[in-house]
Amino acid sequence: MRPTDRTYTKEHEWVITEGDEYTIGITDYATEELGDIVYLDLPEEGSTVTAGESMGSIETVKAVEEIYAPVSGEIIEVNAALADQPETVNQSPYEDGWLVKIKGDGETVELMSSDDYDRMVSGS
Amino acid sequence: MQLHWFVDGARPGAANMLRDRDLLARAEQDPRLDPVLRLYAWRPPAVSLGFHQSDEVLDPVALREHGFDVVRRPTGGAAVLHHEEITYSVSGALGTPGLGRSVLGIHDGIAAALRDALIAVGVRARTGGDGRPIGFACFGAAGGHEITVDGRKLVGSALRRTRRAFLQHGSILVGEGHLLLPRLQRDRDVASIEREVEELRARTCTLRALGAAHVEAGALGEEFAARLAHGLGAQARRVEDPAVFGIREAQDDLRN
Numbered sequence: 372m373r374p375t376d377r378t379y380t381k382e383h384e385w386v387i388t389e390g391d392e393y394t395i396g397i398t399d400y401a402t403e404e405l406g407d408i409v410y411l412d413l414p415e416e417g418s419t420v421t422a423g424e425s426m427g428s429i430e431t432v433k434a435v436e437e438i439y440a441p442v443s444g445e446i447i448e449v450n451a452a453l454a455d456q457p458e459t460v461n462q463s464p465y466e467d468g469w470l471v472k473i474k475g476d477g478e479t480v481e482l483m484s485s486d487d488y489d490r491m492v493s494g495s
Numbered sequence: 496m497q498l499h500w501f502v503d504g505a506r507p508g509a510a511n512m513l514r515d516r517d518l519l520a521r522a523e524q525d526p527r528l529d530p531v532l533r534l535y536a537w538r539p540p541a542v543s544l545g546f547h548q549s550d551e552v553l554d555p556v557a558l559r560e561h562g563f564d565v566v567r568r569p570t571g572g573a574a575v576l577h578h579e580e581i582t583y584s585v586s587g588a589l590g591t592p593g594l595g596r597s598v599l600g601i602h603d604g605i606a607a608a609l610r611d612a613l614i615a616v617g618v619r620a621r622t623g624g625d626g627r628p629i630g631f632a633c634f635g636a637a638g639g640h641e642i643t644v645d646g647r648k649l650v651g652s653a654l655r656r657t658r659r660a661f662l663q664h665g666s667i668l669v670g671e672g673h674l675l676l677p678r679l680q681r682d683r684d685v686a687s688i689e690r691e692v693e694e695l696r697a698r699t700c701t702l703r704a705l706g707a708a709h710v711e712a713g714a715l716g717e718e719f720a721a722r723l724a725h726g727l728g729a730q731a732r733r734v735e736d737p738a739v740f741g742i743r744e745a746q747d748d749l750r751n
Contacts, residue, residue, distance in 0.1 A: 431598070
């Protein structure tokens with residue numbers, strides 16, 4: 372059962388929306404599929420990101436891939452603890468393993484409910 | 496669907512990685528295009544760093560003395576010294592039949608084809624190491640999706656996935672050139688270097704040690720392409736002029 376207090380993207384990210392602030396992470400489906408995360412390249416605080424475009428990358432023991440920004444805006448906080456302990460994303464993808472917080476400008480990619488996300492991944 | 500494949504000769508590191516980036520970009524731009532298998536070598540020999548690896552570990556003096564190049568791969572994983580080995584890349588669209596979209600599906604589908612190709616040329620290869628790849632050297636441990644002989648790593652591999660495409664790299668050891676990698680690292684005492692060389696030697700095997708050093712990229716590529724194409728439900732088609740894929744020679748220094 373995935374948390375219902377947030378929305379999800381088809382790029383396997385979750386988004387908690389609080390006013391114009393968005394907290395971003397990746398889902399358990401993504402972490403299980405990627406395997407053990409060994410490095411995260413996240414955007415710097417103060418930088419701007421664009422919905423649907425790459426904002427960093429994630430490396431596991433098996434692969435590198437992009438992290439896509441689900442919303443446009445300014446990075447207002449980065450989870451600094453992940454620099455030393457990227458495995459936190461595997462261990463706690465929905466809580467301690469959050470990636471960044473963005474002050475959004477209103478533009479987002481398509482966001483879906485947890486039920487819709489569950490359906491998407493069970494059908495893939 | 497066809498699997499296009501070609502033997503691309505030897506190039507410097509920057510040129511090799513530019514060509515693979517171009518192949519990845521080609522698949523990303525138009526996922527309807529057929530997948531491509533490229534086999535190639537490195538002249539001069541080069542250390543390729545995983546996408547996120549720092550080059551600070553490397554000793555520029557030692558690299559210069561050996562005449563070795565350094566380049567960063569777009570794929571993940573750890574460092575490889577491309578010296579006495581055959582490198583390949585496979586690029587294509589996510590969702591390619593037989594490979595799918597998942598990290599493991601892509602790794603496993605390609606590894607199975609290469610394993611069977613190696614068996615066809617007389618190497619008793621199997622897939623599935625029992626180590627977790629850690630540390631600076633790719634060949635320090637074999638992951639579950641990699642190719643080994645008697646538990647010793649023969650092929651190292653790494654992957655990049657983009658939104659719509661993938662690029663997988665592999666390095667097939669022919670000789671013991673990879674054992675020079677610990678000697679290219681800075682601030683190492685002689686004893687720790689020798690220890691790592693012996694660990695690498697114990698954990699790896701080579702086509703030469705297996706009596707298969709005569710296997711050339713073209714012959715292995717033929718077997719590899721046939722088996723990979725079979726797995727994809729495609730026809731293997733050798734391409735003589737890879738310019739048809741729109742790939743370039745190196746124009747920029749891609750070290751960083």
